[in-house]
Amino acid sequence: MPIQYYIGLAATLFCIGITGVLIRRNAIIIFMCIELMLNAVNLLLVAFSKMHYATAFIRNANTTAGSDAQLFVFFIMVVAAAEVSVGLAIIVMMYRNTHSVDVNYLNRLKN
Amino acid sequence: MNAIILSAILGVIMMFSGIWVNNKATLRWIALAGLLVLLISNIAEMYGYRIWNVNVHNMLYFDRFGLLFNSVAIGSTFIFVALSGSDINRVGKYAAEYYTLIFFVLTGITIISVYTSLLMLFLGIEIMSIPLYILTGSDKRNLKSNEASLKYFLMGAFSTGLMLMGITLIYGATGSFSIEVLNNPAIAQGVSFLEITGMLFLLVSMAFKVSAAPFHFWTPDVYDGAPGVFTSFMATVVKAAAFIAFVKLFDARMSYSSAVVDWKMLLCILIIATLLIGNITAVFQQSVKRMLAYSSIAQAGFMLFAVFSMNEMAKEGIIFYAVSYSLATIGVFAVLLKMKDFTFEGYNGLAKSQPVLAFANTVFLLSLAGIPLTAGFFAKYFMLASVIQTGHYLWMVIVAVLFAAVSVYYYFRVIQAMYFKTGEGETENIHPGFKTGLIILTVIIILLGVAPNLIINFLYF
Amino acid sequence: MQLLNILLDASATSNASNYFPIGLQLFFAIGFVVTMMFVTHFLGPKRKTADKLENFASGIETHGDARQPMAIKYFLVAILFVLFDVEVIFFYPYAVNFRSLGWEGFGAVLMFVAFFLAGFIYIIKKGALTWED
Numbered sequence: 001m002p003i004q005y006y007i008g009l010a011a012t013l014f015c016i017g018i019t020g021v022l023i024r025r026n027a028i029i030i031f032m033c034i035e036l037m038l039n040a041v042n043l044l045l046v047a048f049s050k051m052h053y054a055t056a057f058i059r060n061a062n063t064t065a066g067s068d069a070q071l072f073v074f075f076i077m078v079v080a081a082a083e084v085s086v087g088l089a090i091i092v093m094m095y096r097n098t099h100s101v102d103v104n105y106l107n108r109l110k111n
Numbered sequence: 112m113n114a115i116i117l118s119a120i121l122g123v124i125m126m127f128s129g130i131w132v133n134n135k136a137t138l139r140w141i142a143l144a145g146l147l148v149l150l151i152s153n154i155a156e157m158y159g160y161r162i163w164n165v166n167v168h169n170m171l172y173f174d175r176f177g178l179l180f181n182s183v184a185i186g187s188t189f190i191f192v193a194l195s196g197s198d199i200n201r202v203g204k205y206a207a208e209y210y211t212l213i214f215f216v217l218t219g220i221t222i223i224s225v226y227t228s229l230l231m232l233f234l235g236i237e238i239m240s241i242p243l244y245i246l247t248g249s250d251k252r253n254l255k256s257n258e259a260s261l262k263y264f265l266m267g268a269f270s271t272g273l274m275l276m277g278i279t280l281i282y283g284a285t286g287s288f289s290i291e292v293l294n295n296p297a298i299a300q301g302v303s304f305l306e307i308t309g310m311l312f313l314l315v316s317m318a319f320k321v322s323a324a325p326f327h328f329w330t331p332d333v334y335d336g337a338p339g340v341f342t343s344f345m346a347t348v349v350k351a352a353a354f355i356a357f358v359k360l361f362d363a364r365m366s367y368s369s370a371v372v373d374w375k376m377l378l379c380i381l382i383i384a385t386l387l388i389g390n391i392t393a394v395f396q397q398s399v400k401r402m403l404a405y406s407s408i409a410q411a412g413f414m415l416f417a418v419f420s421m422n423e424m425a426k427e428g429i430i431f432y433a434v435s436y437s438l439a440t441i442g443v444f445a446v447l448l449k450m451k452d453f454t455f456e457g458y459n460g461l462a463k464s465q466p467v468l469a470f471a472n473t474v475f476l477l478s479l480a481g482i483p484l485t486a487g488f489f490a491k492y493f494m495l496a497s498v499i500q501t502g503h504y505l506w507m508v509i510v511a512v513l514f515a516a517v518s519v520y521y522y523f524r525v526i527q528a529m530y531f532k533t534g535e536g537e538t539e540n541i542h543p544g545f546k547t548g549l550i551i552l553t554v555i556i557i558l559l560g561v562a563p564n565l566i567i568n569f570l571y572f
Numbered sequence: 573m574q575l576l577n578i579l580l581d582a583s584a585t586s587n588a589s590n591y592f593p594i595g596l597q598l599f600f601a602i603g604f605v606v607t608m609m610f611v612t613h614f615l616g617p618k619r620k621t622a623d624k625l626e627n628f629a630s631g632i633e634t635h636g637d638a639r640q641p642m643a644i645k646y647f648l649v650a651i652l653f654v655l656f657d658v659e660v661i662f663f664y665p666y667a668v669n670f671r672s673l674g675w676e677g678f679g680a681v682l683m684f685v686a687f688f689l690a691g692f693i694y695i696i697k698k699g700a701l702t703w704e705d
Contacts, residue, residue: 034269
């Protein structure tokens, strides 16, 4: 399949994520949209990895081109997990104090 | 390499010392000792002594520029803990964890100052910011702190998403994560649409991280809501580190791909907007803490000049700016944290009740405003001189000087309140050691204001 | 026979016919579910009583909403599980390459595991996994 399809799919997912972050008011849903953005990136990285591997494979059968992108995906997943744990902890801390996860109530700092 | 591994190990040591040591003052001494070890090991590496010989596969490159900044960051953190350590201990009952997180932030900082691979940039920025989200929310029962940490977290994660998209698109275009490939003019001749889009994503996400306008809106809320000590840390060491990453990322990039996108024009808009919003909004603030948040945006505008001009002078300048801005802001915050009232009125008559604090605070504020004989003057001078060297957009220098004049107004409001208004100037109990620390910091700032080469020479010798 | 050939052909290169088996499987899976739902709907006898519309909870009478606030301990354990679960991902690339990486790679993985264990010991010492107060 041509790479354009993957770019299109990843861009669509990424834009859905950005739109969600910008228009949703529930902190957890915003957070899920951010995760969607990260996963769109993962998908695109793997697609590019295969693309670069395929082009390098024609010249050299023992190439390792593209493997760095797949490693990058592992790192993104691990960092995203760390972010999830910190982020959910922050949201739970918020919920215990305000009994709400609506970001519209976050206006104590606007004086 | 010394600083990266040691700071991670020291973080773990701090973590466990929280289990075995119950005395908060002891924890602070352990942290100070750890920072001193870290600083010495990093300076040793500047002169070629390495504890570990790790094959980093060209993902990190330990040049003088990055190592010198590491020393600056670690040194500033040392001064920060020495001056404000008692305030860290007052935030909550998990003092050991706060120091641990500060060490982990330093791990991130030491990575992003020496990275050559975009993977390391991403990891460093994340290692730096995830502990900061926790530090921002460390005052658990305070709703303002909760709100600040949630905002910081959502904005930080969002900008990380943008950065990753940028990195991915650049990878798709070039097939490499190395910034040396990116900065290679031979490859950059045929820049593709993918790569330009990727660079734009990276520019936006870095602007988020250094809080340049129009991506600054989270900064005042986060800096205001976070516990004061950690605001001090975020606004100084962390912000300077983000700038170092920014400078390294766009090192040679901006000059030749101008055929498609005019990078200089984009940066010019960013700088003018940042200076305008930071300075003008700071004038109208009633709380000194919030004023300092806006002033940090304004100072970011000045630091962006280094990204704009990208020559040798800019590299010297950004290091010197990082030193002078970090030291002065740490000092101002250290005094602010001792005040009972964070508004301008709270400072009324401080010169009568605490003359040493008032004098030191005056020097720090003068340095932030860029008055001669303080370090801040040469910092601003280097930045503007580097722009003049490039020969483009010279009118920006005049605009910058005008905004520096505006900044004098709000910094002098504090000085005026301390010396010329009558009031109680109420403070917490001041330890004599704190005063000594402030005086040493004042001396350093004036010394650097007279002889800036004391720092810059380290780049070459 | 030709269908079987497509299904068995492992060396097929990238073209649309590659996705034929997957499409076939999807078609059968969806078709089976839809048929079963319709068939049970039409064949089964229907006797509606109020008791049958209740949630079935092993014969115990239901009371209250299921969405009650849970103890924070569940959350803590879940979060720690996510963290430690995902870290294992780094063993996959090492497992594939561990011969060629040699002792240097072993040292790196050992360092990773050491930091990992330090975190684990820390959460046990802090009492994050103790269930009774």
